[in-house]
Amino acid sequence: MTSTKINQNSLKNVRITDNFWSQWINTISKKTIPYQWKALNDEIPEAPPSHSVENFRIAAGISDGEFHGMPFQDSDVAKWIEAASYSLFHHPDKSLEEKIDQLVDLIEKAQQDDGYINTYYTVAKPDERWTDFSHGHELYCAGHLIEAAVAYYEATGKDKLVKIVSRFVEYIDSMFGPEDFKRKVYPGHEEIELALFRLFKVTGNEKCVNLSSFFLRERGTQPSFLLEEKTLIGERDRWFGLDYHQAHAPITEQTTAHGHSVRAMYLYSGMADLALETGDKEIINVLKELWTDVTNKKMYITAGIGSQGHGERFTFPFDLPNDVAYAETCASIGLMFWAKRMLEIENNRDYADVLETALYNGVLSGISIEGTKYFYVNPLEVVPSAVEHRFDHKHVEPERVSWFGCACCPPNIARLITSLGQYIYTITDDKVNVHLYMGNETKFEVSGQMVHLIQKTNYPSCGEVVFEVTPDYPVNFDLSLRLPSWCQNYQVVVNEELVDLELGSDGYITITREWKKGDRVVLNLSIEVEKVRANPFVRENAGKIAIKRGPVVYCLEQIDNGPLLSNIFIPRDEKPTISEFSTNKVEIQFLGVRVDETKWSGKLYSSEEEALKEITVKAVPYWFWGNRQTKEEMLVWIKEI
Known part of the structure; x- marks a missing residue:
């Protein structure tokens, strides 16, 4: 296997000048990162409280109070450090660098004498360390902190946070591993696996490779220790069993994607890192089978994955509902992580095509053009009244919001866009x-x-x-x-x-x-407008088309086409016209028809033939939807006539 020279350090050597992406990087650097810092410090009145930085102050003994937030609240701080570090490559900012330095000092103060770092278990549950691998997220948070340390070191040359997380890794390594005196466990939420490989590239510490390899190869061994945890609710809810954690089988026997989609993407990324390091052909072959399963059977046209809201998970092949799609922003980001690593294993445009589709659609839709509003889930059809009144739509937002109680997506998208140079x-x-x-x-x-x-x-x-x-x-x-x-x-x-x-x-x-x-x-x-059809096993899209131009998926919005978008049809032979309405934002128009709703006044059902009227159908990039009018209808899959 030929070694790949371009790695994380290459980000220093790539300066993005692109009209479209440099605008996004500027927005993330100048608006999003300062905004997210305020959110993490509870300085945005309309945003749900984060308390993330304050949790570190309490753990450090600087403040009094109680822990607030999710068990994985620390990871928001870590991802913010990573995003802010990447932004320094593009826009050196002394004041931002000093802010990160101060945050690193705070993390050092919160680190326990044995090297352990986790504010939830330090403040809220000091006697319950390592008792909840299903949902406790201790190793997940450790992984994000490791990635933050690597990014900050690469951006500034400062190794203080690397030393802090290296102490933490030494502690983790003393607790878990194949040796008889260590515990045989693995994280419920994968992340530390790929983070350890990044730390290894900086420090050369072989323990990182060995520890990651242990976590990966131990996963799925039976009987699983997860079944003994009180928080694993598989017996009461079949959607949260071992497959939810990708723990139903060893990694070399997992050839179809199951469970929580973000966890799966991080697992497959870690597996790819292991294969890159060791040349393990068995893992490479498994990854190829998993890739085929995900991208040919379980992926939306936008490269969104994880169709079910309950469990944020994969379900079964071709189950891709549009209006209740989960398609978490973090899952598409994770898909990009995985695709990048597959390209390092072998050159194959299938990986790059999916990487690009995710970037322009499933990822970019997760943030507003001003950089301060976010989607957690990315459905392909939105009817605001259904979101408001239907329980099965409760996870869908009809407009981007200022923050989330579970805020994994906002800093994740910030770190992705500011690190784009390493994907080219x-x-x-x-x-x-x-x-x-x-x-x-x-x-x-x-x-x-x-x-x-x-x-x-x-x-x-x-x-x-x-x-x-x-x-x-x-x-x-x-x-x-x-x-x-x-x-x-x-x-x-x-x-x-x-x-x-x-x-x-x-x-x-x-x-x-x-x-x-x-x-x-x-x-x-040659970039042409395509009318794309779905596999007939995708029941929701029978008789419908989606519009694509190059890597960009398009959608209809109510602001351009009026309400009841589901009543619009595009004739099979109709040719489109295109026009650029802003930098790299192309509008596509078709001559179409729609049901004349005025003929239905006073009727719920009728045997009469539907009356149709001609209209001009306007489509805009899917990632752009919701940036002009809020709480209006949106539709990707359009009926064909």
Whole structure:
């Protein structure tokens, strides 16, 4: 297996210049991160209280009071540190860095003498450490704190938090492992597994690899210790059994996705890290089977996953209801984590296509364009009156909200967008793979030479992507460009000469040459509007289409099309028109028809043929919905006539 050189440290070498994504990064850095800091300190009156920072003050003995929030409240602080650290790559900010320093000092004060860090069990349940692996989230919180430490070290070179979490890892390692004197357990909510691999890359401490490997390989051994925990409610609620925790079988026997979707994504990411480190082909083959199961049978067109609200979980193949879809923002983020690691295992456009779909749809829909309102769940159809009155819609929000009592998604999306640079490329000894098209400048070593690469594009509004290649000295390497599966026609021009290149079995177009200063590649992708249909086993979408343009899924909103969106039909042969109404925001219009509701006055049922009237149907990007009018209808899957 060829080692991948691009890793977390590469974020320092990638400067995103893209019109679309640089705006988002600016918004996250300048608005979202300060806003979230206020939310974590309970300084936003309309937001549910967080108490996250205050919990650390209490645990440190600085404040008096009681713990408030979820058992995993610490993880919100950790993810905020990670997001804020990544933002420093893009926008150095001395005052923000000082704020993180002060928070690190606070975490150090809250750390117990033995290295343990967790405010819930330190303040609220000091005598109940390590008694609730199902839902206690101690190892989950530890994982996020480890990731925060790594991000802050990479952004600033300061290793204080790395030392703090390393003490914590030493303590955890003394408690759990394969040795006879240690406990044979694993976390209910996966996260520490992938975090330990990140810490290993910084510290070189082999204990991190060994501990993560233990947690992964111990998972699912039977009889499971989880069955003995009083908080595992599998006997009373079948949706919270061992499969909810991905603990129903060892990881090498799990070939179909089950349970809590975010937990599953973090598990599969940790498994991929282990496979990357060890070359374990059995785990790689299992991951491929899991990938097929998730993306071909259990994933929404928006790359949302986890269709059932109860248990935030997978159900059965093709069970993808639209109006009660859960599709948690964190789950799509986790899917991106997993896809990135699969691309490091092998170059395959299937992984990059899903990664991109999640980014532009299932993830970006989770935050408002001003950066301070959020969706936890991402349904594909919203009728506000149903949300208000139906119990089975109680998890659906008809508009983004300022914060959540369980606030995992807001800081998660902030850390994802500020770290986008690490998702664009993977680089091996003699090959540069381009997975995402977004304007950026980067430097990397390939074939023993440093190369400066500039990518320019207005993708996905248009399909032209320009690469300017400037090596220090002439150098031979492969430049592989992903051809998205939705693209039917493309051209590659090298130094103003059209070249005929075959598409590889991995879905990438590879240019092999000796690269010299001033070389220029232009990739032209044909981006057309598609009418997409669902597998007939997806019962909810029979006779319906979804509209896509490139990686972007579209939806109808009431503000453009009036109420009762379910009464709108698009003729099978109708051709669309497109117009750009803002940077990288393209509106699509069709000539359609809708039921004339005025003919139904005073009737509940009728045998008369429905009266239809012509209308102009307007569709906007799914991620954009709810940014103009609130508490109005939205619809992705549209009836076809």
